Amino acid sequence: MLIGAPIKERFNMKTAQIENNILIVKEREDENLDGRKGAIVKVLGCGLCGSDIVKLKHQLVKDGTVLGHEIVAKIIDIDSETSFKKGDVIVTSHHIPCGKCEYCKNGNVSMCRHFKQTNIRPGGFSELVFVSEEHLQNVAYLKPENLTNIEASFYEPLGCCIRAVKRANLKNNSTALVIGLGSIGILMAQALRAFGMNVVGCDLISSRVELLKNYGIEAFNVNEMCESIKADCVFMTSGSDKAIETALKYVRDGGKILVFSSTPNNFGYANNEIYYRELTVLGSYSPSPSDLKTSLDLLKNKEVKVSGLSTIYPLEKIQKAINDTVDNKIMKAYISIE
Ligand SMILES: [Zn+2]
Ligand SMILES: [Zn+2]
Numbered sequence: 001m002l003i004g005a006p007i008k009e010r011f012n013m014k015t016a017q018i019e020n021n022i023l024i025v026k027e028r029e030d031e032n033l034d035g036r037k038g039a040i041v042k043v044l045g046c047g048l049c050g051s052d053i054v055k056l057k058h059q060l061v062k063d064g065t066v067l068g069h070e071i072v073a074k075i076i077d078i079d080s081e082t083s084f085k086k087g088d089v090i091v092t093s094h095h096i097p098c099g100k101c102e103y104c105k106n107g108n109v110s111m112c113r114h115f116k117q118t119n120i121r122p123g124g125f126s127e128l129v130f131v132s133e134e135h136l137q138n139v140a141y142l143k144p145e146n147l148t149n150i151e152a153s154f155y156e157p158l159g160c161c162i163r164a165v166k167r168a169n170l171k172n173n174s175t176a177l178v179i180g181l182g183s184i185g186i187l188m189a190q191a192l193r194a195f196g197m198n199v200v201g202c203d204l205i206s207s208r209v210e211l212l213k214n215y216g217i218e219a220f221n222v223n224e225m226c227e228s229i230k231a232d233c234v235f236m237t238s239g240s241d242k243a244i245e246t247a248l249k250y251v252r253d254g255g256k257i258l259v260f261s262s263t264p265n266n267f268g269y270a271n272n273e274i275y276y277r278e279l280t281v282l283g284s285y286s287p288s289p290s291d292l293k294t295s296l297d298l299l300k301n302k303e304v305k306v307s308g309l310s311t312i313y314p315l316e317k318i319q320k321a322i323n324d325t326v327d328n329k330i331m332k333a334y335i336s337i338e
Contacts, residue, residue, distance in 0.1 A: 013127035016318045016335075018056060018065045023125070023318050030122060030130070037080055037133035041073035041090065046124035047153040047310070048321055048333035050184065054262060056322065068124025068335070069094040070156045072149045073131075082136045091155040092131055092140035093292055094119045110163075110286035125318060127337055138289050144300040150334050151299060154187065154306045159287030159295035160260075161188040165195050166291065167284040168233045168258050172196045177231035177250050180238025180261070181208035181219065183309050183332035188235050188260070189217050190304040200229060202246065203238075205328065215305060222246055231255060239263035248273055256280040310334040 013030065016023040047070030055061050075088045084090065096118045097109035104112050121130045131140060143152045161184065170176065176192045178185050181203035189212055192199045201212040201219040212219035220226065222242065230252035236243055239261035247257050248270065257269065257279060269281050287295070298304040311330040313321040314337075321333035 014315060014337075015066045015122060015126040016068075016315055017063075017122075018061060018067070019063050021056065021059065023056070023067070023322065025316050025318065028122070030128070036130075039075045039078040039080060039084065039131045039136060041071075041129050041131055042076050043071050043073045043124060043126060043129055043337045044089070045149050045153055045312075045334055045336045045338070046071045047157060048318075048325060048335060049157060050182075050261075050325075053322055053325060057326075066123030066126050068126070069120065070153050071120065071124040071129065072143060072152045073129060076128075080133055080136050082133070082140075084136055084140065084142075089143045089149075090131075090140050091143055091152050091296070092120065092135050093156045093159060093287065094124075094135075095286060096134050096138045097288060109288040115286070125315065125335055125337075127315075139292055141293075141296055144296070147299060150310050150312070151306050153310075153334055154299060154304075155292065155296055156287070157184060158187050158191065158299060158304055159292040160184070160284075161191045162291040162294045162298070163287045164188065164235060164258050164260050164284035165191050165197075167282060168235070168256055170195075170197060170233055170256075173198060174232040175200070175230065177202065177229060177234045177247075179203075179222075179234060179236050179243045179246055181205070181212050182237060183306075184260070185235075185237040186212055186215065186309060186331070187304060187306070188237055189219075190215060191298065192235070193217060194298055194303040200231070204242070208331075211308070211331075214308075225250070233258055236260050241267065244269065251277075251279060253277045254279070256282065259283045312336050 015028050016025050046068040052067040095115045097104045097112040098114035176197040176199050178189045178201040181201050189199045189201045199217050202222045204222050209219045229250050231250050233256040234247040234251045235258045237260050309331045312334050324330045
């Protein structure tokens with residue numbers, strides 16, 4: 001790796017890339033960046049997202065792909081019109097909406113084709129990453145001084161939760177039930193509280209129920225739920241069959257189900273329940289720049305706390321981080337690349 005290399009040169013760096021369905025750590029030479037504005041950043045750490053695991057497990061991306069998008073990184077070289085400078089530690093997300101297409105105009109920014117095409121390069125699980133000028137202008141921020149690198153790495157995943165909360169469009173004091181208390185469920189519950197909702201969480205794993213209680217939010221084991229809960233909106237951060245059954249049981253007639261996870265068999269919701277009970281089922285995928293801004297504010301103001309969620313792994317141990325996440329041994333992996 002060539003730290004401090006001029007932006008117009010090729011450079012080598014260690015990355016974790018997909019090969020035959022697992023992540024292999026190896027040196028790689030990235031393409032020439034000649035003529036492109038932006039920054040080369042040294043990744044300090046990158047959170048492992050559930051979507052990274054889905055992409056790997058279901059072979060949605062080709063060999064050589066570098067996953068990872070929840071980065072905290074230091075700028076080591078920059079050519080930009082923005083006020084960012086060499087040495088700044090930043091957070092950024094990976095996709096940017098065009099703001100002009102029909103999807104953007106209708107608020108579905110994460111369906112924007114430009115959004116889907118933009119990315120950090122080659123990906124967050126890499127010593128070095130290229131962050132374009134468009135990223136610097138729209139979705140990158142200086143890491144707030146009162147946040148650790150690990151805390152700041154929740155900028156993008158919390159942004160996804162903020163989007164879900166906004167999509168649900170609930171009245172103040174509505175009752176929100178979060179099903180699935182992995183790291184996303186814990187973030188979602190706190191985001192809902194920050195937006196003025198009455199929040200209840202549930203999971204099958206008792207330690208996760210206890211964890212949400214430690215954040216000051218009511219939580220139950222799914223098997224010991226209070227039958228009288230009638231949620232105005234259920235937030236599905238788990239896609240298990242049991243989770244869907246639980247959602248249909250606890251959503252009130254006329255209520256909403258916010259889908260925030262894939263299901264293993266792509267099963268849908270019961271047509272007749274949606275019809276007779278006048279339910280609304282809606283999905284939420286990836287955050288807009290304004291959701292991300294809200295996310296950083298909530299982290300900075302400690303309205304959403306993330307202490308105790310992450311387990312740190314060095315880049316070399318990334319495959320173990322994936323296995324431990326899949327096996328529910330940990331809440332959230334943070335890949336340290338310092
Ligand atoms: Zn993510
Ligand atoms: Zn667009």
